[in-house]
Amino acid sequence: MANPMRSVPLYEKVVHKNATQRVLDVTVLFLLLCLLVYRLLSVHDHGFAWFLAFLCESFFTFIWVLVICSRWTPISYKTYPQRLQKRVSELPAVDMFVTTADAELEPPIITVNTVLSLLAVDYPAHKLACYVSDDGCSPLIFYSLVEASKFAKLWVPFCKKFNIQVRAPFRYFAGESAPPSPSSREFQQDWKKMKKEYEQLCRNIEHAAKESAAFDLTGDLAVFSNTEPRNHPSIVKVIWENEENLPDGIPHLIYISREKRPKHPHHYKAGAMNVLNRVSGVMTNAPLVLNVDCDMYANNPEILLQAMCLLLGFKNERDCAFVQSPQLFYDSPENQLTVLHEHIGKGIVGIQGPFYAGSGTFHRRKVIYGLWPDEIQIQNQGKYFNSVNGYKVSDDELLKKFGISKEFIESASHALRGKTGPKTSSPLNSLDAAHQVAGCGYENGTDWGENVGWLYGSTTEDILTGLMIHKKGWRSGYCSPDPPAFLGCAPPGGPAAMRQQKRWATGLLEILFSKNNPIFATLTGKLLFRQCLAYLWVLTWGLRSIPELCYTLLPAYCIITNSNFLPKVQEPGICIPVAVLVIYKLYNLSEYILSGFSILSWWVNNRKARILTTSAWLFGFVNAVLKLFGLADTIFEITQKVYQPPASTADDDENEDLFVFDESPVFIPGTTILLVHVAALATGVLGLQPQVGGQGFGLGELICSVYVVLYFWPFMKGLFRRGKYGIPLSTICKSAALALLFAQSCKVGSMN
Ligand SMILES: O=c1ccn([C@@H]2O[C@H](COP(=O)(O)OP(=O)(O)O[C@H]3O[C@H](CO)[C@@H](O)[C@H](O)[C@H]3O)[C@@H](O)[C@H]2O)c(=O)[nH]1
Numbered sequence: 073m074a075n076p077m078r079s080v081p082l083y084e085k086v087v088h089k090n091a092t093q094r095v096l097d098v099t100v101l102f103l104l105l106c107l108l109v110y111r112l113l114s115v116h117d118h119g120f121a122w123f124l125a126f127l128c129e130s131f132f133t134f135i136w137v138l139v140i141c142s143r144w145t146p147i148s149y150k151t152y153p154q155r156l157q158k159r160v161s162e163l164p165a166v167d168m169f170v171t172t173a174d175a176e177l178e179p180p181i182i183t184v185n186t187v188l189s190l191l192a193v194d195y196p197a198h199k200l201a202c203y204v205s206d207d208g209c210s211p212l213i214f215y216s217l218v219e220a221s222k223f224a225k226l227w228v229p230f231c232k233k234f235n236i237q238v239r240a241p242f243r244y245f246a247g248e249s250a251p252p253s254p255s256s257r258e259f260q261q262d263w264k265k266m267k268k269e270y271e272q273l274c275r276n277i278e279h280a281a282k283e284s285a286a287f288d289l290t291g292d293l294a295v296f297s298n299t300e301p302r303n304h305p306s307i308v309k310v311i312w313e314n315e316e317n318l319p320d321g322i323p324h325l326i327y328i329s330r331e332k333r334p335k336h337p338h339h340y341k342a343g344a345m346n347v348l349n350r351v352s353g354v355m356t357n358a359p360l361v362l363n364v365d366c367d368m369y370a371n372n373p374e375i376l377l378q379a380m381c382l383l384l385g386f387k388n389e390r391d392c393a394f395v396q397s398p399q400l401f402y403d404s405p406e407n408q409l410t411v412l413h414e415h416i417g418k419g420i421v422g423i424q425g426p427f428y429a430g431s432g433t434f435h436r437r438k439v440i441y442g443l444w445p446d447e448i449q450i451q452n453q454g455k456y457f458n459s460v461n462g463y464k465v466s467d468d469e470l471l472k473k474f475g476i477s478k479e480f481i482e483s484a485s486h487a488l489r490g491k492t493g494p495k496t497s498s499p500l501n502s503l504d505a506a507h508q509v510a511g512c513g514y515e516n517g518t519d520w521g522e523n524v525g526w527l528y529g530s531t532t533e534d535i536l537t538g539l540m541i542h543k544k545g546w547r548s549g550y551c552s553p554d555p556p557a558f559l560g561c562a563p564p565g566g567p568a569a570m571r572q573q574k575r576w577a578t579g580l581l582e583i584l585f586s587k588n589n590p591i592f593a594t595l596t597g598k599l600l601f602r603q604c605l606a607y608l609w610v611l612t613w614g615l616r617s618i619p620e621l622c623y624t625l626l627p628a629y630c631i632i633t634n635s636n637f638l639p640k641v642q643e644p645g646i647c648i649p650v651a652v653l654v655i656y657k658l659y660n661l662s663e664y665i666l667s668g669f670s671i672l673s674w675w676v677n678n679r680k681a682r683i684l685t686t687s688a689w690l691f692g693f694v695n696a697v698l699k700l701f702g703l704a705d706t707i708f709e710i711t712q713k714v715y716q717p718p719a720s721t722a723d724d725d726e727n728e729d730l731f732v733f734d735e736s737p738v739f740i741p742g743t744t745i746l747l748v749h750v751a752a753l754a755t756g757v758l759g760l761q762p763q764v765g766g767q768g769f770g771l772g773e774l775i776c777s778v779y780v781v782l783y784f785w786p787f788m789k790g791l792f793r794r795g796k797y798g799i800p801l802s803t804i805c806k807s808a809a810l811a812l813l814f815a816q817s818c819k820v821g822s823m824n
């Protein structure tokens with residue numbers, strides 16, 4: 073008999089109405105075009121500054137076109153997890169991957185909390201396995217996970233019994249000294265016990281961290297003796313096994329540290345993800361894999377069920393190769409990324425689906441193994457690999473593709489045919505195969521990183537991998553439940569944020585400059601045209617640094633040389649740039665307010681954006697160019713994560729305006745820009761500019777210069793402070809020299 077529930081949808085597509093947005097988007101574009109035309113028509117009456125402004129504004133207009141096309145049709149999905157039970161007889165298995173790489177920059181307690189939140193999600197435990205990849209080969213991480221698995225035996229039942237909402241203990245207990253009331257006595261008792269146990273866990277890990285140099289590497293830890301982070305054999309350990317396959321037990325927990333050897337490239341996170349794929353392939357081989365960064369804990373315990381609504385709900389699998397949830401941050405809810413998700417992300421969801429963002433993502437294993445949407449048909453008929461009954465190991469093609477592990481090839485062929493298994497009774501039975509596929513030479517001569525798995529060649533491997541999936545014609549789904557699916561920690565301001573943005577800018581340009589760029593993907597593959605534009609919007613982040621830097625320096629240049637890049641106040645033409653600026657800024661501000669962000673966050677984010685673009689992205693651009701010409705290689709520098717111990721969340725507020733600096737050259741451009749403008753304003757106010765006939769600078773240039781100084785105000789403060797909030801003297805000296813050089817060359821240039 074037909075099941076009436078069959079017809080009840082698991083999700084609904086919500087189309088966001090945005091007529092006003094479209095009108096404003098087009099208005100801004102129109103004004104920008106007017107400005108360009110005006111500049112062109114009057115270019116003969118003006119000098120170099122005018123022409124440079126024209127070039128920069130042309131670039132900004134191009135970016136604006138990309139933005140408009142990306143966000144023209146925003147949508148999101150509403151999911152109905154409570155309908156799952158009636159719609160599907162059996163939920164699919166999910167392998168959950170967590171990556172960590174450095175026990176110093178990524179404190180083990182953060183990873184432990186992420187793992188605990190995953191082990192405790194609302195999902196049948198016998199369908200889950202959690203794999204932790206440790207690129208630091210740290211006995212401390214291993215020890216912490218063993219301790220965590222003991223705590224999990226109390227924590228997971230506690231969460232499920234009382235339906236706890238936040239299942240990362242550090243967040244659950246944050247700032248709470250007593251159990252929430254009113255509540256039952258039983259709950260009160262359990263709560264206190266849990267808190268005590270969690271504090272004990274923290275102490276054990278802290279203690280171990282202090283002693284870690286003198287770790288007793290015997291027993292379970294013996295495998296770590298004689299290892300170095302970059303030189304050691306593969307280590308795979310089953311920390312906990314759900315032996316009886318209990319649906320309400322604790323999921324398997326497996327520790328992996330892939331083999332590393334000094335001369336072997338290990339491809340950073342992408343390499344780690346590929347090992348996770350292979351090890352989990354030979355052990356549990358779930359058809360779906362979830363991957364999170366070590367700091368991104370599951371904040372919504374229903375998240376797996378939510379994602380299933382999309383993964384199982386789409387009639388056609390090609391409409392959902394992966395499901396991405398937005399990257400949000402518990403310590404920085406008004407982060408720039410969050411805002412971008414709101415303003416552009418949802419638009420991209422409405423084209424071909426969200427980009428893969430590296431964390432908070434559910435992938436179909438077969439898609440990761442390189443399947444094309446057209447192959448689903450063949451695969452459903454069981455004909456994949458030219459053989460109904462499975463694979464042939466002798467098949468050169470398979471060896472070339474997946475490497476020599478017989479066990480792995482078998483598991484991959486199952487995955488590609490959409491089947492689970494081969495089911496070994498226990499992950500312990502696959503340890504040998506697991507060690508083999510975690511070896512550093514395993515990928516030699518295979519398709520891994522090239523056509524299979526996470527792709528190599530960019531430090532933003534996530535965007536690259538997602539792009540190649542979209543290129544095949546897959547779409548992707550977007551899951552943004554309330555409360556948010558996953559929450560991570562934003563990099564602490566200053567050097568860490570700079571390093572991260574530099575790496576992103578480099579990685580994105582690496583893709584743009586490669587054969588995998590979206591333009592080729594549209595011409596030769598099935599990437600939709602507008603999705604291509606959306607990718608171009610993100611991939612050109614690093615390129616923007618050049619016009620932004622020029623534009624930022626223009627007002628100063630004009631004042632120093634007594635020329636102008638803006639029409640004079642009395643000329644009617646001044647209306648155009650003023651209108652662009654005012655309308656755009658107010659529009660942007662209204663977007664912030666309508667999405668529930670504060671006015672202050674608008675100002676802070678705008679300022680950060682200007683600072684990052686002209687410094688971090690500039691360095692990212694230089695790195696990418698150096699790599700393009702084979703002069704340097706790019707590396708993945710890990711972002712520092714800060715563990716916020718309970719009850720110390722608010723004391724950073726007063727430091728909102730303070731920026732942390734270090735010796736890194738990345739702070740030179742910002743300092744130089746500030747000094748140049750201070751010098752220019754001094755020149756202007758004191759009337760020291762050269763007296764030329766005709767065009768001199770006007771009010772417009774002065775106002776712009778003040779505006780730039782306000783944007784770079786954190787640097788101004790940094791000039792007068794010492795310690796971590798102060799700009800190091802060496803940076804100030806170098807910047808001052810650069811500023812002098814700039815002013816001098818302006819003068820020389822204008823005399824000629
Ligand atoms: O050699 C490495 C380097 C990093 N990682 C892990 O990769 C993750 C992301 O690294 P992080 O330093 O936090 O970089 P972010 O810039 O904060 O990460 C964002 O950007 C990356 C590159 O685009 C994506 O991979 C991430 O998922 C995304 O959250 C972390 O779990 C690391 O432990 C490794 O496993 N091995």
Ligand SMILES: [Mn+2]
Binds near residue numbers: 365367560711
């Ligand atoms: Mn991160």
